[in-house]
Amino acid sequence: RKEVEQDPGPFNVPEGATVAFNCTYSNSASQSFFWYRQDCRKEPKLLMSVYSSGNEDGRFTAQLNRASQYISLLIRDSKLSDSATYLCVVNGAGSYQLTFGKGTKLSVIP
Amino acid sequence: EAGVVQSPRYKIIEKKQPVAFWCNPISGHNTLYWYLQNLGQGPELLIRYENEEAVDDSQLPKDRFSAERLKGVDSTLKIQPAELGDSAVYLCASSLGSGDTTSGANVLTFGAGSRLTVL
Numbered sequence: 001r002k003e004v005e006q007d008p009g010p011f012n013v014p015e016g017a018t019v020a021f022n023c024t025y026s027n028s029a030s031q032s033f034f035w036y037r038q039d040c041r042k043e044p045k046l047l048m049s050v051y052s053s054g055n056e057d058g059r060f061t062a063q064l065n066r067a068s069q070y071i072s073l074l075i076r077d078s079k080l081s082d083s084a085t086y087l088c089v090v091n092g093a094g095s096y097q098l099t100f101g102k103g104t105k106l107s108v109i110p
Numbered sequence: 111e112a113g114v115v116q117s118p119r120y121k122i123i124e125k126k127q128p129v130a131f132w133c134n135p136i137s138g139h140n141t142l143y144w145y146l147q148n149l150g151q152g153p154e155l156l157i158r159y160e161n162e163e164a165v166d167d168s169q170l171p172k173d174r175f176s177a178e179r180l181k182g183v184d185s186t187l188k189i190q191p192a193e194l195g196d197s198a199v200y201l202c203a204s205s206l207g208s209g210d211t212t213s214g215a216n217v218l219t220f221g222a223g224s225r226l227t228v229l
Contacts, residue, residue, distance in 0.1 A: 043220035100152035
């Protein structure tokens, strides 16, 4: 099992739709979880940190399920500007050993 | 406040030539990372520094790649000689590196990256 695995995508959704991405991780001792957003030919930027069971920021909700070792990202009322690749990041053996998933590409269609 | 600064943004070289990338992290960030990103893939760690010490370089191809962070601030990543397969984006990131990670000490801030093309 890879350290961090994400839905392969791409996800093509209409404006206003709700879309969810999943990410599974292999290290049961992991404590830090993040979602990063990466626009085409740009650097990754932090979207959300997930430190407990989950958190919400406007249209974005991240959830953590430690028992099943996965985190999810829910985007409600999708906007054209949400089109990007969403990267799941999990720490490994140490808090600063951060591993990225391959990313899930989202395209929001008018 | 300036973010993570990388240079050059783009570099085109012929195979077997050397190349170097420079990174200046956010002021006060102790931990510095070099990641490699291929098209359609997530960033893959090459090396991580805590201050001037390389604490994780297990994924760095040491036969041709080297890195340094002599004064615990800026860092250089070098490839010599470059191969065709080294074409990628080289991303530098930094984090506070100390304190409680639940307060964001391990949140990464990336530079814009250095895009390398080896011909």
